[in-house]
Amino acid sequence: DTAVSQTPKYLVTQMGNDKSIKCEQNLGHDTMYWYKQDSKKFLKIMFSYNNKELIINETVPNRFSPKSPDKAHLNLHINSLELGDSAVYFCASSRDSDAFFGQGTRLTVV
Amino acid sequence: RKEVEQDPGPFNVPEGATVAFNCTYSNSASQSFFWYRQDCRKEPKLLMSVYSSGNEDGRFTAQLNRASQYISLLIRDSKLSDSATYLCVVNILYGNKLVFGAGTILRVKS
Numbered sequence: 001d002t003a004v005s006q007t008p009k010y011l012v013t014q015m016g017n018d019k020s021i022k023c024e025q026n027l028g029h030d031t032m033y034w035y036k037q038d039s040k041k042f043l044k045i046m047f048s049y050n051n052k053e054l055i056i057n058e059t060v061p062n063r064f065s066p067k068s069p070d071k072a073h074l075n076l077h078i079n080s081l082e083l084g085d086s087a088v089y090f091c092a093s094s095r096d097s098d099a100f101f102g103q104g105t106r107l108t109v110v
Numbered sequence: 111r112k113e114v115e116q117d118p119g120p121f122n123v124p125e126g127a128t129v130a131f132n133c134t135y136s137n138s139a140s141q142s143f144f145w146y147r148q149d150c151r152k153e154p155k156l157l158m159s160v161y162s163s164g165n166e167d168g169r170f171t172a173q174l175n176r177a178s179q180y181i182s183l184l185i186r187d188s189k190l191s192d193s194a195t196y197l198c199v200v201n202i203l204y205g206n207k208l209v210f211g212a213g214t215i216l217r218v219k220s
Binding site for chain 2: 031
């Protein structure tokens with residue numbers, strides 16, 4: 001049973017395309033996150049949702065739009081992809097403090 | 111100043127060595143603290159929470175000094191399997207926001 005699952009695991013796409021990454025957690029957690037890990041391996045928070053409501057938006061470009069249809073799902077849609085968007089995107093969920101992460105989506109924009 | 115700072119390393123140590131990692135955080139309102147471990151091309155996973163009284167889990171000991179805003183991790187009797195990146199993580203008081211340090215690379219060699 002995968003606690004936090006995200007799809008796809010790998011995504012290669014051309015500049016200018018629009019793509020989505022899906023995330024689901026079966027832990028019953030109220031809070032979900034999207035993190036970006038760039039080539040320097042720094043893990044930076046992008047968004048945090050609590051019970052489907054946006055709590056944190058860390059000055060992410062408007063091209064990134066999260067959507068939480070219910071508290072078990074947090075999807076990430078990216079418009080007009082740019083080369084600099086290439087990174088690993090991690091979804092995570094938590095109840096009170098520490099977080100469980102998905103396996104990551106390795107996005108490569110060419 | 112970064113919210114969470116760590117020495118990036120790498121720390122290259124022989125098997126059996128004791129190694130210590132340090133971390134400082136800038137937000138005095140931080141409420142909970144963790145060490146995560148991230149293996150190459152994998153997601154971060156919780157290693158242990160960190161408490162003011164200090165806590166131990168087998169060969170791993172974590173300490174928190176709130177006055178100095180300082181967190182440490184001590185690994186005794188290092189194993190080859192301990193090779194990974196160790197991430198210092200702080201949960202900021204406002205909203206659910208886990209802030210990650212850049213990570214410290216540990217390489218244990220035989």
